[in-house]
Amino acid sequence: MGITCSFLSLFTLWGTVNCSSADEETDVPTEIPTWTSTLILKGRNISTLSTRAFTPNGTKLEIMTLLLPNNGIQAIEPYAFRGLTRLHVLDLSHNQLESISPRAFHGLPELRSLYLNSSFLPSATAQLQNALSTQTLRNLHRLELAGNDLKSIPLEKLDIYHLHDLVLVNNSLEKIERENISSLYRQKRIRVYLSLNPFRCNCDLEAFYYWLKNSSQCPDAARILCSEPESKRGIPVEKLRGEDVDCMNENLEAVSYVLLGIVSALIGVVFLMVLYLNRRGIKRWLNNIREACRDQMEVYHYRYEQDSDPRLASVAV
Template sequence: MGRKTTWKCYCGDVCLCLSAALFLCLLLLFSSVRAEDECPLSCICARDSGTVTCHDKEDTELPGDIPEWVTTLILRGNNISTLPGGGFSSNNGTKLELTTLSLSHNGIMVIEADAFTGLPRLRLLDLSHNRLVYISVQAFHSLQELRSLYLNDSLLAPAVAQLSNALHGDILCNLHRLELSGNRLKTIPISRLDAFNLHTLVLTNNSIENIGKEDVSSLYRQKQVRVYLSLNPFRCNCELESFYFWLKNSSQCVDAARLLCAEPDAKKGIPIEWLRGEDVDCLNENLEAVSYVFLGIVLALIGIVFLMVLYLNRRGIKRWLNNIRDACRDQMEVYHYRYEQDSDPRLANVAV
């Protein structure tokens, strides 16, 4: 009898344990499924395309509950002023497999070091139309797989100075496309083009007046790079010589026909391709300047000689002027005498 009671208690405990374990498993399964399927608050999810879109929500921080199935995350038109370090690595313990991240039109001002840690598979990053004033040297650390980086109309003056240090060839070694339109750049903000694997470089609508010899030489070496440079105020003088001949001899500038001179005024609006070689030849320009200087010196010498001749012949010139004056006076006296003799010559003609 005692054995039966003990056996019943034992079986009851086992059943209770099994029930509890089954309940916990179901709870965990339900929680995981719910977490996997749950869409972040105020966002639109499209699981078929792996896209989550959060736009125009005035959010000030990055969402922390991104589903693990997401490959494309679009955060547009929010109020995210800072991208903190590790902002994408703490996602409620969920590992992200993002390949596309769009952060345009968010008013971002600061990108801290390791801001994109936790996104090892990211291939496209869009940071266009922000107000960046600070970019950490290690802002793009851990983005070795990045292929496209868009920074159009985003860089204020301090960030422009920091950009070249942030674009590490060692880190962004697989970068194929870099867009930097509308940032008032005056030079190419990449010290070594050969450190990247660039195929497309977009520098339209900036403040570039000339492409220096070093950059031109680098472009010659990187034959695969296609460059866009329209809507820049090029200064068409002899300093443009290297860039001019690169345009003539290379097909790397896709929009070469749209590059126009902004200065000097005599060449304003003229396509750079229409210029002649002598228009950008520093030797001809220097020779022309020297010729004008020489002409000025010759004219000055002629003027000095003329003044010296006048000075040395001042007495003869004075005598000559006096003679002319006397001759004019005699002529006037003769005319005056005749006028007095016959005040009206017409009467004399009538009398005859």
């Protein structure tokens, strides 16, 4: 099968092969010229990037930029990019990944920028951390993971990479773990983009709040808003007060309610014990009240009979 791409041989674009197909090709081109430095594949409906997808014959290519957006890629197998040892930029954005191997990015020691925006379905999101933990990504400078419904940062430790930019915009992050905050304090060069995430502005956000207030590592800090609780919705996280995310205050409030409950229970127990210990006296007291009420009612009844019977009234006179 011959390559069905347009070879751009202008001096300024020499080395670029554009395979943006309108025919919905389903395969990776098999005859990529060895002089290719930039390869663009788009709209080819590629379901799987298999092992050595770009170098099936074992030939090493000089590709430095590989752009694969909008190809409907659903799976990336182990060593899919083997043979692309000089690759600097890899863009897999806007695909439909359901499966990604932990060794998907093995063999890319020179990779500097990895774009994975809006690429992962829920089934693949859980596999992402293993795929990004490979040793060959240690030289990565820019990682974009926007729009993937991530609930946590899928990097085991931020400080094992040489990241300069980490884009986590428009995900489902409700908090940033303390371990990640500690790594960010150590990695002063990294810039993290976190807007359009539904942060829960409670005690769990304390470490992140103080990092955001005291650091310039988050360029979009002003656009990081609280999603919950309702009373803080829409408020920028950096505009909160310290007591809003103070774990001590929250714990003290919880403890105070517990103590109030305990005290109330003790008062109730004491009251019941007093009633029990004085049950005879209370019974006697109740009997006396009942007798007094009965005597009083008899007096009222007698007077009523006198008032209602004229004969008794005349006798009384």
